[in-house]
Amino acid sequence: MLKIYNTLARDKQDFIPIEPNTVRMYVCGMTVYDYCHLGHARVMVVFDMVYRWLKASGYDVTYVRNITDIDDKIIKRAAENGESIHALTRRFIGAMHEDERALGILPPDHEPRATQYVPQMLAMIGQLEKNGLAYRATDGDMNYAVRKFDGYGKLSGKSLGDLRAGERVNVNDGKNDPLDFVLWKHARDDEAEEVKWNSPWGKGRPGWHIECSAMGSEILGKHFDIHGGGADLQFPHHENEIAQSEGAHQCSFVNYWMHNGFVRVDEEKMSKSLGNFFTIREVLKKYDAEVVRFFILRAHYRSSLNYSDAHLNDAKGALTRLYTALKSITPDVTTSHSTSLLKDNSLVASYPGLPLSGDGAGGAAVDWNEPSAQRFKTAMDDDFNTPEAMAVLFELANEVNRSQSAEAARQLKTLGGVLGLLQRDPQAFLQGDANEGELDDVAINAQIEARVSAKKAKNFAEADRIRKELLETGIVLEDTPHGTIWRRA
RNA sequence: GGCGCGAUAGCAAAGCGGUUAUGCACCGGAUUGCAAAUCCGAUUAGCCCAGUUCGACUCUGGGUCGCGCCUCCA
16 A cells, blocks of 8 residues: 655655545646756656656556746846746747656656646635635735644644744835735836736736645645645645635545655755755766756655756766666567556657656556565655665566566566656667767777677787777776677776 | 754665565676676664663654745745
8 A cells, every 4th residue: 555755744754645546636837937956857857756656556647747937036137137927938938848858757647837827826825815804915916824724834833823923024114014925926016917817806917825725726626636736835835725715615635635745965955045956967067867866756756856967976876777687588588568557649759758658557567476676666665765665676687687587677666666767778778879979889899890700810919909098088898799789988 | 933844775766563674886696708787695783861661763752963834936
């Protein structure tokens, strides 16, 4: 039975869906005013893994991940760039999709944008007003009266008293209470028309928190199973979502709240404000996308994850071991794949990226009674323990190397596929693509030929010279009973 | 200040009240012309102090250190 750590309960709980065999899941996505960094990559990969595991477990999953395409930072950035917010957000949504595809992220079933759901937000704010939870402030904003909602603080474990004691709460004009937050921001004269919507409370635009409440309930219903996001969204964003949704609908909002840990750099949270972030595309220039995905899934999703070249190199070495094992087995085991998991989404096909197949739900079938699959499942069912699940992969690799078992290799590839890994042709992974200034395949093979001749002539000095020369350009040669093969170091 | 999370071998990272995690690195052996890859084996753990227990890395209490949230943040 699947257990999930529920932030709301501060404990692992048995996962019991609202409707049998069905999971409705919402994850807070990106605010699209810049390129995604590694922290965003972690959210994408982690919840992609969750999505895949739920599907592999036989659930009919509806996965929603929103896009915030209207907010202060977007407006500011668009103004700086002298472009419309629409042009800005379109650009970065495109970039985000490229990053996702590179990392082998399955497209969510719905990817709603805030600007498409303004009517639903207005309806919800109206309901909150009717329920006595929202009020119009002196400055024209519609605010949420936090103290009128009983359960406020239940997710983050904060009490209103504690929050008040904190010195860092802004005293914002117009609010009845410093803790209140904005539902609807009144339009300002200096703002472009494209950021103004009509509302019963005058022209304006939505506050940040209301979009997730409105889109979640519109697509998944007033009460759904899982809501996820980065740990920094726990408060105030998710706390406010609960206040809005439960305050408007008068029913329970979400059963299981999941929060992933941060990516850190030198033991500090990676964030825009600290300026210590690496964009996904930056990292992908140096490291294979699958190595990055592997690196992320190698730690438990709730732990913090330290980013460094040393750790990425370590991940690369580990993933190389798995592919090396697959390489040694017959091609039909290691190269076949299907794309049955992929919903019809023509957008996706145009991006280069990792194969999306093999999650166990639609690709190669997994026999969950088989011992290693059983161990893998036990690990994954324990709050998505991917490090433990990966240990099973390495044990299978050892078995493949030891016994040359095609069955073990198939199992390795299939279970790897559940995590969105190991679906490429092993040789393609091991040899990679030639970067600028590096030898291409033709040149490498010519060198190998020359070395084979030297070896035949027992000219080992020459053979070793060639091998050393190739090694210096990052090419490792391996002499096997079937001939000499190569890979990139 | 309030609330929360963490501390495991050289590095990374899990489970587990008693029996090999796993990967990388390192050492020995097999294999190889020599390597590489692979296999076999060895070594290296559980922040500190108490307590519970026949037995604690694992449970309880206290401490120390690190990190996060309380402000936009994945």
